[in-house]
Amino acid sequence: MGWLKNFLTSSIGKKLVMSLTGLFLILFLVVHLIGNLQLLQFMAHDSAGEIGRAFNEYALKMTTFLPIKVVSYGLYAFILIHAVQGWMLWRQNAAARGPVRYAVSDLRAVNTNARVATRMGWLGTIIFIFIILHMYQFWLQMKMGNLPMANYGDGDVKDLYTIVAEAYTNPLYVILYVVSMFFIGVHLWHGFQSAFQTLGLNHNKYTPLIHKLGKGYSILVPLGFAIIPVVMYLQSLNA
Protein backbone atom coordinates (compact mmCIF):
# COMPACT_ATOMS: atom_id res chain seq x y z
CA MET A 1 0.00 0.00 0.00
CA GLY A 2 3.07 2.25 0.16
CA TRP A 3 2.54 3.03 -3.53
CA LEU A 4 -0.89 4.51 -2.84
CA LYS A 5 0.44 6.81 -0.13
CA ASN A 6 3.33 7.85 -2.38
CA PHE A 7 0.88 8.53 -5.19
CA LEU A 8 -1.49 10.64 -3.11
CA THR A 9 1.37 12.65 -1.60
CA SER A 10 3.17 13.20 -4.94
CA SER A 11 2.72 16.62 -6.55
CA ILE A 12 0.55 15.11 -9.30
CA GLY A 13 -1.47 12.97 -6.87
CA LYS A 14 -2.23 15.98 -4.67
CA LYS A 15 -3.43 17.95 -7.68
CA LEU A 16 -5.54 14.99 -8.80
CA VAL A 17 -7.31 15.06 -5.43
CA MET A 18 -8.01 18.78 -5.95
CA SER A 19 -9.30 18.09 -9.45
CA LEU A 20 -11.65 15.21 -8.55
CA THR A 21 -13.09 16.87 -5.43
CA GLY A 22 -13.46 20.11 -7.40
CA LEU A 23 -15.34 18.38 -10.21
CA PHE A 24 -17.67 16.78 -7.65
CA LEU A 25 -18.38 20.21 -6.14
CA ILE A 26 -19.05 21.56 -9.65
CA LEU A 27 -21.67 18.83 -10.18
CA PHE A 28 -23.12 19.48 -6.75
CA LEU A 29 -23.62 23.18 -7.47
CA VAL A 30 -25.89 22.36 -10.42
CA VAL A 31 -28.10 20.11 -8.30
CA HIS A 32 -28.09 22.70 -5.50
CA LEU A 33 -29.12 25.45 -7.92
CA ILE A 34 -32.00 23.42 -9.40
CA GLY A 35 -33.33 22.84 -5.88
CA ASN A 36 -32.89 26.46 -4.80
CA LEU A 37 -34.67 27.86 -7.84
CA GLN A 38 -37.86 26.50 -6.24
CA LEU A 39 -37.55 29.40 -3.80
CA LEU A 40 -38.65 31.60 -6.68
CA GLN A 41 -42.41 31.62 -6.94
CA PHE A 42 -42.49 32.00 -10.71
CA MET A 43 -40.46 28.77 -10.88
CA ALA A 44 -42.18 26.81 -8.12
CA HIS A 45 -45.86 27.54 -8.98
CA ASP A 46 -46.96 27.11 -5.36
CA SER A 47 -50.72 27.53 -5.07
CA ALA A 48 -52.04 30.48 -3.08
CA GLY A 49 -51.83 29.91 0.67
CA GLU A 50 -49.07 27.33 0.19
CA ILE A 51 -46.17 29.67 -0.65
CA GLY A 52 -42.89 27.81 -0.18
CA ARG A 53 -44.41 24.32 -0.41
CA ALA A 54 -42.28 23.11 -3.35
CA PHE A 55 -39.07 24.27 -1.64
CA ASN A 56 -40.00 22.89 1.79
CA GLU A 57 -40.90 19.49 0.39
CA TYR A 58 -37.64 19.48 -1.55
CA ALA A 59 -35.72 20.39 1.62
CA LEU A 60 -37.44 17.56 3.49
CA LYS A 61 -36.46 15.10 0.76
CA MET A 62 -32.85 16.30 0.95
CA THR A 63 -32.65 15.61 4.68
CA THR A 64 -34.54 12.31 4.82
CA PHE A 65 -34.00 10.39 1.57
CA LEU A 66 -31.20 7.89 2.36
CA PRO A 67 -29.14 7.99 -0.90
CA ILE A 68 -29.11 11.79 -0.73
CA LYS A 69 -28.00 11.64 2.92
CA VAL A 70 -25.10 9.34 2.00
CA VAL A 71 -24.00 11.62 -0.84
CA SER A 72 -24.30 14.66 1.43
CA TYR A 73 -21.79 13.20 3.88
CA GLY A 74 -19.48 12.64 0.93
CA LEU A 75 -20.06 16.27 -0.01
CA TYR A 76 -19.02 17.56 3.44
CA ALA A 77 -15.91 15.39 3.27
CA PHE A 78 -15.03 16.60 -0.23
CA ILE A 79 -15.43 20.27 0.76
CA LEU A 80 -13.06 19.71 3.68
CA ILE A 81 -10.54 17.71 1.63
CA HIS A 82 -10.59 20.31 -1.17
CA ALA A 83 -10.07 23.11 1.36
CA VAL A 84 -7.38 21.46 3.50
CA GLN A 85 -5.45 20.10 0.51
CA GLY A 86 -5.77 23.51 -1.15
CA TRP A 87 -4.30 25.30 1.86
CA MET A 88 -1.43 22.83 2.04
CA LEU A 89 -0.65 23.29 -1.66
CA TRP A 90 -0.88 27.06 -1.25
CA ARG A 91 1.69 26.98 1.55
CA GLN A 92 4.04 24.58 -0.26
CA ASN A 93 3.86 26.58 -3.48
CA ALA A 94 4.61 29.85 -1.72
CA ALA A 95 7.61 28.22 -0.04
CA ALA A 96 8.90 26.82 -3.36
CA ARG A 97 9.64 30.34 -4.63
CA GLY A 98 12.42 30.57 -2.04
CA PRO A 99 13.42 33.25 0.46
CA VAL A 100 13.64 36.19 -1.99
CA ARG A 101 10.73 37.32 -4.18
CA TYR A 102 11.04 39.02 -7.55
CA ALA A 103 11.39 42.78 -7.39
CA VAL A 104 9.52 43.12 -10.69
CA SER A 105 6.73 40.76 -11.69
CA ASP A 106 5.10 40.59 -15.11
CA LEU A 107 3.03 37.44 -15.09
CA ARG A 108 1.53 36.13 -18.32
CA ALA A 109 -0.54 33.05 -19.07
CA VAL A 110 -1.56 31.34 -22.30
CA ASN A 111 -5.04 29.96 -21.74
CA THR A 112 -6.30 31.11 -18.37
CA ASN A 113 -6.47 34.37 -16.43
CA ALA A 114 -3.14 34.69 -14.59
CA ARG A 115 -4.60 37.03 -11.96
CA VAL A 116 -7.27 34.49 -11.07
CA ALA A 117 -5.04 31.44 -11.36
CA THR A 118 -2.53 32.84 -8.86
CA ARG A 119 -5.23 33.83 -6.33
CA MET A 120 -7.08 30.51 -6.04
CA GLY A 121 -5.99 30.17 -2.40
CA TRP A 122 -7.42 33.56 -1.40
CA LEU A 123 -10.61 32.96 -3.37
CA GLY A 124 -10.98 29.48 -1.87
CA THR A 125 -10.55 30.85 1.65
CA ILE A 126 -13.25 33.48 1.10
CA ILE A 127 -15.56 30.81 -0.33
CA PHE A 128 -14.85 28.49 2.61
CA ILE A 129 -15.78 31.22 5.10
CA PHE A 130 -18.94 31.83 3.09
CA ILE A 131 -19.82 28.12 3.18
CA ILE A 132 -19.48 28.08 6.99
CA LEU A 133 -21.73 31.15 7.34
CA HIS A 134 -24.19 29.71 4.83
CA MET A 135 -24.36 26.31 6.53
CA TYR A 136 -24.74 27.90 9.96
CA GLN A 137 -27.56 30.11 8.71
CA PHE A 138 -29.67 27.51 6.90
CA TRP A 139 -28.27 23.97 7.06
CA LEU A 140 -27.81 23.96 10.85
CA GLN A 141 -31.28 25.51 11.32
CA MET A 142 -32.79 22.75 9.18
CA LYS A 143 -30.92 20.04 11.09
CA MET A 144 -31.18 21.29 14.67
CA GLY A 145 -32.92 24.63 14.81
CA ASN A 146 -36.39 25.39 16.04
CA LEU A 147 -38.15 26.00 12.76
CA PRO A 148 -41.73 27.13 12.23
CA MET A 149 -43.86 24.31 10.84
CA ALA A 150 -46.00 24.22 7.75
CA ASN A 151 -48.72 21.70 6.97
CA TYR A 152 -49.76 20.85 3.42
CA GLY A 153 -52.16 18.05 4.25
CA ASP A 154 -49.91 15.16 5.18
CA GLY A 155 -48.11 16.04 8.39
CA ASP A 156 -45.95 18.93 9.56
CA VAL A 157 -43.01 20.03 7.43
CA LYS A 158 -40.19 22.30 8.59
CA ASP A 159 -40.78 25.70 7.02
CA LEU A 160 -37.28 26.50 5.81
CA TYR A 161 -38.77 28.75 3.15
CA THR A 162 -39.89 31.27 5.76
CA ILE A 163 -36.41 31.31 7.34
CA VAL A 164 -34.82 31.97 3.94
CA ALA A 165 -37.42 34.60 3.02
CA GLU A 166 -36.87 36.38 6.35
CA ALA A 167 -33.09 36.34 5.93
CA TYR A 168 -33.40 37.96 2.52
CA THR A 169 -35.42 40.86 3.86
CA ASN A 170 -32.05 42.03 5.22
CA PRO A 171 -30.10 43.78 2.44
CA LEU A 172 -26.79 42.92 4.15
CA TYR A 173 -27.45 39.20 3.68
CA VAL A 174 -28.42 39.86 0.07
CA ILE A 175 -25.12 41.66 -0.52
CA LEU A 176 -23.16 38.88 1.28
CA TYR A 177 -24.71 36.22 -0.95
CA VAL A 178 -24.32 38.15 -4.20
CA VAL A 179 -20.67 39.03 -3.48
CA SER A 180 -19.89 35.44 -2.45
CA MET A 181 -21.36 34.17 -5.71
CA PHE A 182 -19.07 36.55 -7.57
CA PHE A 183 -16.05 35.01 -5.82
CA ILE A 184 -17.29 31.49 -6.60
CA GLY A 185 -17.63 32.47 -10.27
CA VAL A 186 -14.08 33.84 -10.34
CA HIS A 187 -12.73 30.71 -8.61
CA LEU A 188 -14.46 28.53 -11.20
CA TRP A 189 -13.22 30.68 -14.10
CA HIS A 190 -9.81 29.05 -13.56
CA GLY A 191 -10.87 25.96 -11.62
CA PHE A 192 -13.27 24.43 -14.12
CA GLN A 193 -10.82 24.03 -17.00
CA SER A 194 -7.85 23.50 -14.68
CA ALA A 195 -9.53 20.37 -13.23
CA PHE A 196 -9.58 18.76 -16.67
CA GLN A 197 -5.95 19.67 -17.43
CA THR A 198 -4.94 18.04 -14.11
CA LEU A 199 -6.89 14.92 -15.06
CA GLY A 200 -4.70 14.82 -18.15
CA LEU A 201 -7.46 15.87 -20.51
CA ASN A 202 -5.90 18.31 -22.95
CA HIS A 203 -7.16 17.44 -26.39
CA ASN A 204 -7.46 19.36 -29.66
CA LYS A 205 -11.14 18.45 -29.96
CA TYR A 206 -12.35 18.57 -26.36
CA THR A 207 -10.28 21.30 -24.70
CA PRO A 208 -11.88 24.22 -26.61
CA LEU A 209 -15.30 22.82 -25.58
CA ILE A 210 -14.21 22.49 -21.95
CA HIS A 211 -12.96 26.09 -21.92
CA LYS A 212 -16.25 27.40 -23.36
CA LEU A 213 -18.33 25.23 -21.04
CA GLY A 214 -16.24 26.36 -18.06
CA LYS A 215 -16.71 30.05 -18.85
CA GLY A 216 -20.45 29.58 -19.39
CA TYR A 217 -20.75 27.59 -16.16
CA SER A 218 -18.78 30.04 -14.05
CA ILE A 219 -21.01 32.91 -15.19
CA LEU A 220 -24.45 31.24 -15.33
CA VAL A 221 -24.44 29.07 -12.21
CA PRO A 222 -23.27 31.79 -9.74
CA LEU A 223 -25.64 34.21 -11.48
CA GLY A 224 -28.51 31.76 -10.99
CA PHE A 225 -27.72 31.56 -7.27
CA ALA A 226 -27.28 35.33 -6.95
CA ILE A 227 -30.65 36.09 -8.54
CA ILE A 228 -32.53 34.26 -5.75
CA PRO A 229 -31.72 36.59 -2.79
CA VAL A 230 -32.16 39.65 -5.01
CA VAL A 231 -35.60 38.58 -6.24
CA MET A 232 -36.72 37.53 -2.76
CA TYR A 233 -35.55 40.87 -1.33
CA LEU A 234 -37.50 42.77 -3.98
CA GLN A 235 -40.55 40.63 -3.23
CA SER A 236 -40.26 41.45 0.47
CA LEU A 237 -40.36 45.16 -0.40
CA ASN A 238 -43.65 44.70 -2.24
CA ALA A 239 -45.25 42.57 0.44
Added chain:
Amino acid sequence: MKITLKVWRQKDSADKGRFETYTLNNVSEHMSFLEMFDVLNEELIQKKEVPVAFEHDCREGICGACSMVINGRPHGPMQGTTTCQLHMRHFNDGDTIVVEPFRARAFPVLRDLVVDRSAFDRIIQSGGFISVNTGQAQDANAIPVNRDAAEASFSAAACIGCGACVAACPNASAMLFVSAKTAHLNLLPQGQIEAKRRVQAMVKQMDGEGFGNCSNVTACEAECPKEISVKNIAKLNRDYAGSVMGSEVEV
Protein backbone atom coordinates in the same frame (compact mmCIF):
# COMPACT_ATOMS: atom_id res chain seq x y z
CA MET B 1 21.46 54.16 -26.61
CA LYS B 2 21.59 55.07 -22.94
CA ILE B 3 20.52 52.20 -20.71
CA THR B 4 20.24 52.17 -16.91
CA LEU B 5 20.59 48.71 -15.41
CA LYS B 6 19.42 47.67 -11.96
CA VAL B 7 21.30 44.41 -11.48
CA TRP B 8 21.07 41.93 -8.59
CA ARG B 9 24.50 41.61 -6.97
CA GLN B 10 25.17 38.81 -4.50
CA LYS B 11 28.67 37.72 -3.49
CA ASP B 12 27.82 34.09 -2.72
CA SER B 13 24.92 31.95 -1.57
CA ALA B 14 25.33 33.15 2.03
CA ASP B 15 25.22 36.84 1.07
CA LYS B 16 21.89 38.66 1.34
CA GLY B 17 22.25 40.41 -2.01
CA ARG B 18 21.06 43.81 -3.27
CA PHE B 19 20.40 45.76 -6.43
CA GLU B 20 23.19 47.92 -7.91
CA THR B 21 22.51 50.57 -10.52
CA TYR B 22 24.79 50.97 -13.55
CA THR B 23 24.46 53.36 -16.46
CA LEU B 24 25.73 52.50 -19.93
CA ASN B 25 25.94 55.43 -22.33
CA ASN B 26 26.99 53.75 -25.57
CA VAL B 27 24.82 50.69 -26.04
CA SER B 28 24.42 49.69 -29.68
CA GLU B 29 20.95 48.55 -30.68
CA HIS B 30 22.62 45.64 -32.53
CA MET B 31 24.06 44.23 -29.32
CA SER B 32 22.51 41.20 -27.72
CA PHE B 33 21.51 41.52 -24.07
CA LEU B 34 24.57 39.47 -23.08
CA GLU B 35 26.90 41.61 -25.20
CA MET B 36 25.64 44.62 -23.27
CA PHE B 37 26.65 42.77 -20.08
CA ASP B 38 30.10 42.11 -21.63
CA VAL B 39 30.47 45.86 -22.15
CA LEU B 40 29.32 46.54 -18.59
CA ASN B 41 31.82 44.01 -17.22
CA GLU B 42 34.70 45.52 -19.24
CA GLU B 43 33.87 48.90 -17.73
CA LEU B 44 33.70 47.38 -14.24
CA ILE B 45 37.07 45.62 -14.70
CA GLN B 46 38.69 48.88 -15.90
CA LYS B 47 37.37 50.54 -12.77
CA LYS B 48 38.86 47.63 -10.77
CA GLU B 49 35.37 46.53 -9.68
CA VAL B 50 34.06 42.96 -9.61
CA PRO B 51 32.29 42.06 -12.88
CA VAL B 52 28.70 40.76 -12.84
CA ALA B 53 28.59 36.95 -12.93
CA PHE B 54 26.09 35.58 -15.47
CA GLU B 55 25.85 32.28 -17.34
CA HIS B 56 26.27 31.90 -21.09
CA ASP B 57 27.68 29.38 -23.51
CA CYS B 58 26.57 29.01 -27.13
CA ARG B 59 24.91 32.42 -27.50
CA GLU B 60 22.84 30.85 -30.28
CA GLY B 61 19.71 30.11 -28.26
CA ILE B 62 20.20 26.34 -28.10
CA CYS B 63 22.32 25.49 -25.05
CA GLY B 64 20.04 26.69 -22.25
CA ALA B 65 22.87 28.26 -20.23
CA CYS B 66 21.68 31.84 -20.22
CA SER B 67 19.02 32.85 -17.74
CA MET B 68 18.17 36.22 -16.10
CA VAL B 69 14.75 37.64 -15.31
CA ILE B 70 14.50 40.88 -17.29
CA ASN B 71 11.83 43.35 -16.15
CA GLY B 72 9.92 40.52 -14.49
CA ARG B 73 10.10 38.09 -17.42
CA PRO B 74 12.55 35.17 -17.74
CA HIS B 75 14.64 35.71 -20.92
CA GLY B 76 13.07 39.15 -21.34
CA PRO B 77 10.16 40.59 -23.26
CA MET B 78 10.38 38.81 -26.63
CA GLN B 79 8.27 35.71 -27.32
CA GLY B 80 10.19 32.46 -27.87
CA THR B 81 13.61 34.11 -27.36
CA THR B 82 16.52 33.32 -25.05
CA THR B 83 18.42 36.12 -23.30
CA CYS B 84 21.41 35.64 -25.63
CA GLN B 85 19.17 36.13 -28.69
CA LEU B 86 17.43 39.17 -27.23
CA HIS B 87 18.69 42.33 -28.92
CA MET B 88 18.87 45.82 -27.52
CA ARG B 89 16.77 47.18 -30.42
CA HIS B 90 13.75 45.86 -28.50
CA PHE B 91 14.44 48.42 -25.78
CA ASN B 92 14.24 52.20 -25.96
CA ASP B 93 16.92 54.82 -25.42
CA GLY B 94 16.81 55.87 -21.77
CA ASP B 95 15.14 52.68 -20.49
CA THR B 96 15.75 51.37 -16.99
CA ILE B 97 15.97 47.57 -17.00
CA VAL B 98 15.73 45.45 -13.84
CA VAL B 99 17.75 42.21 -14.05
CA GLU B 100 17.32 39.49 -11.42
CA PRO B 101 18.38 35.86 -11.14
CA PHE B 102 15.85 33.01 -11.52
CA ARG B 103 14.09 32.72 -8.17
CA ALA B 104 13.25 29.25 -6.86
CA ARG B 105 14.09 27.33 -3.70
CA ALA B 106 15.37 24.50 -5.93
CA PHE B 107 17.61 26.98 -7.86
CA PRO B 108 19.74 28.62 -5.13
CA VAL B 109 21.69 31.73 -6.19
CA LEU B 110 25.44 31.02 -6.40
CA ARG B 111 26.57 34.52 -7.32
CA ASP B 112 24.92 37.59 -8.87
CA LEU B 113 22.75 36.23 -11.71
CA VAL B 114 24.08 32.66 -11.60
CA VAL B 115 21.82 30.03 -10.03
CA ASP B 116 22.47 26.34 -9.41
CA ARG B 117 20.27 24.44 -11.85
CA SER B 118 21.76 21.01 -11.10
CA ALA B 119 18.32 19.92 -9.81
CA PHE B 120 17.41 19.56 -13.50
CA ASP B 121 20.46 17.37 -14.11
CA ARG B 122 19.45 15.10 -11.23
CA ILE B 123 15.92 14.80 -12.67
CA ILE B 124 17.36 13.80 -16.05
CA GLN B 125 19.70 11.29 -14.35
CA SER B 126 16.77 9.77 -12.44
CA GLY B 127 15.13 9.05 -15.81
CA GLY B 128 17.85 6.50 -16.39
CA PHE B 129 18.85 4.80 -19.63
CA ILE B 130 16.91 4.01 -22.78
CA SER B 131 17.36 0.73 -24.64
CA VAL B 132 18.78 1.11 -28.14
CA ASN B 133 20.91 -1.21 -30.25
CA THR B 134 24.51 -0.14 -30.59
CA GLY B 135 26.61 -0.71 -33.68
CA GLN B 136 25.57 0.32 -37.18
CA ALA B 137 22.73 2.86 -37.32
CA GLN B 138 19.63 1.01 -38.40
CA ASP B 139 17.59 1.89 -41.45
CA ALA B 140 15.78 5.19 -40.86
CA ASN B 141 12.34 3.70 -41.43
CA ALA B 142 12.85 0.36 -39.67
CA ILE B 143 10.45 1.47 -36.90
CA PRO B 144 7.31 3.12 -38.32
CA VAL B 145 6.44 6.33 -36.42
CA ASN B 146 3.20 8.24 -36.79
CA ARG B 147 4.01 11.66 -38.24
CA ASP B 148 1.94 13.67 -35.72
CA ALA B 149 3.57 11.78 -32.83
CA ALA B 150 7.01 12.48 -34.30
CA GLU B 151 6.19 16.20 -34.60
CA ALA B 152 4.82 16.38 -31.04
CA SER B 153 7.85 14.52 -29.74
CA PHE B 154 10.20 16.86 -31.60
CA SER B 155 8.40 19.93 -30.22
CA ALA B 156 8.85 18.56 -26.68
CA ALA B 157 12.49 17.67 -27.39
CA ALA B 158 13.12 21.34 -28.28
CA CYS B 159 13.31 21.99 -24.50
CA ILE B 160 16.81 23.30 -23.71
CA GLY B 161 16.39 22.83 -19.95
CA CYS B 162 17.10 26.50 -19.17
CA GLY B 163 14.66 26.63 -16.24
CA ALA B 164 12.64 29.64 -17.43
CA CYS B 165 9.47 27.62 -16.71
CA VAL B 166 10.45 27.33 -13.04
CA ALA B 167 11.44 31.00 -12.92
CA ALA B 168 8.13 32.10 -14.48
CA CYS B 169 5.86 29.80 -12.46
CA PRO B 170 4.36 31.52 -9.39
CA ASN B 171 4.74 28.11 -7.67
CA ALA B 172 8.29 27.49 -9.00
CA SER B 173 7.03 24.22 -10.44
CA ALA B 174 9.21 22.17 -12.79
CA MET B 175 6.29 20.40 -14.46
CA LEU B 176 6.83 21.90 -17.93
CA PHE B 177 10.48 20.79 -17.98
CA VAL B 178 9.76 17.28 -16.67
CA SER B 179 6.75 16.89 -18.96
CA ALA B 180 8.80 17.91 -22.02
CA LYS B 181 11.53 15.44 -21.11
CA THR B 182 9.11 12.55 -20.52
CA ALA B 183 6.86 13.36 -23.50
CA HIS B 184 9.67 13.49 -26.03
CA LEU B 185 10.50 9.85 -25.25
CA ASN B 186 7.04 8.57 -24.32
CA LEU B 187 5.49 9.76 -27.58
CA LEU B 188 7.75 7.49 -29.65
CA PRO B 189 7.77 3.69 -29.97
CA GLN B 190 11.48 3.68 -29.06
CA GLY B 191 10.67 5.29 -25.72
CA GLN B 192 8.08 2.75 -24.59
CA ILE B 193 10.46 0.17 -23.10
CA GLU B 194 11.28 2.17 -19.94
CA ALA B 195 8.36 4.63 -20.14
CA LYS B 196 6.46 3.40 -17.05
CA ARG B 197 9.49 3.39 -14.76
CA ARG B 198 10.94 6.61 -16.15
CA VAL B 199 7.86 8.75 -15.53
CA GLN B 200 7.56 7.66 -11.89
CA ALA B 201 11.28 8.09 -11.20
CA MET B 202 11.44 11.58 -12.71
CA VAL B 203 8.35 12.84 -10.87
CA LYS B 204 9.74 11.45 -7.61
CA GLN B 205 13.05 13.26 -8.16
CA MET B 206 11.23 16.47 -9.14
CA ASP B 207 9.17 16.41 -5.92
CA GLY B 208 12.28 15.66 -3.87
CA GLU B 209 14.12 18.72 -5.25
CA GLY B 210 11.60 21.10 -3.66
CA PHE B 211 9.85 22.47 -6.74
CA GLY B 212 6.24 23.61 -6.27
CA ASN B 213 3.05 21.95 -7.48
CA CYS B 214 1.51 22.82 -10.85
CA SER B 215 -1.70 24.84 -10.63
CA ASN B 216 -2.12 25.28 -14.38
CA VAL B 217 -1.29 29.00 -14.42
CA THR B 218 0.47 28.37 -17.80
CA ALA B 219 3.03 31.16 -17.21
CA CYS B 220 5.65 28.50 -18.08
CA GLU B 221 4.41 28.13 -21.65
CA ALA B 222 4.08 31.92 -21.98
CA GLU B 223 7.76 32.44 -21.05
CA CYS B 224 9.35 29.28 -22.52
CA PRO B 225 11.97 30.34 -25.10
CA LYS B 226 11.19 27.13 -27.01
CA GLU B 227 7.40 27.58 -26.65
CA ILE B 228 6.87 24.13 -25.11
CA SER B 229 3.12 23.54 -24.71
CA VAL B 230 1.32 22.78 -21.43
CA LYS B 231 -0.29 19.92 -23.39
CA ASN B 232 2.83 18.04 -22.30
CA ILE B 233 1.89 18.63 -18.64
CA ALA B 234 -1.52 17.04 -19.25
CA LYS B 235 0.28 14.10 -20.84
CA LEU B 236 2.62 13.83 -17.84
CA ASN B 237 -0.40 13.81 -15.48
CA ARG B 238 -1.90 11.05 -17.64
CA ASP B 239 1.30 9.02 -17.98
CA TYR B 240 2.11 9.30 -14.27
CA ALA B 241 -1.35 8.27 -13.05
CA GLY B 242 -1.43 5.52 -15.69
CA SER B 243 1.93 4.19 -14.61
CA VAL B 244 1.20 4.31 -10.86
CA MET B 245 -2.34 2.90 -11.02
CA GLY B 246 -2.24 0.87 -14.21
CA SER B 247 1.08 -0.95 -14.00
CA GLU B 248 2.97 -3.01 -11.43
CA VAL B 249 5.97 -0.68 -11.60
CA GLU B 250 6.95 0.86 -8.26
CA VAL B 251 9.76 3.36 -7.90
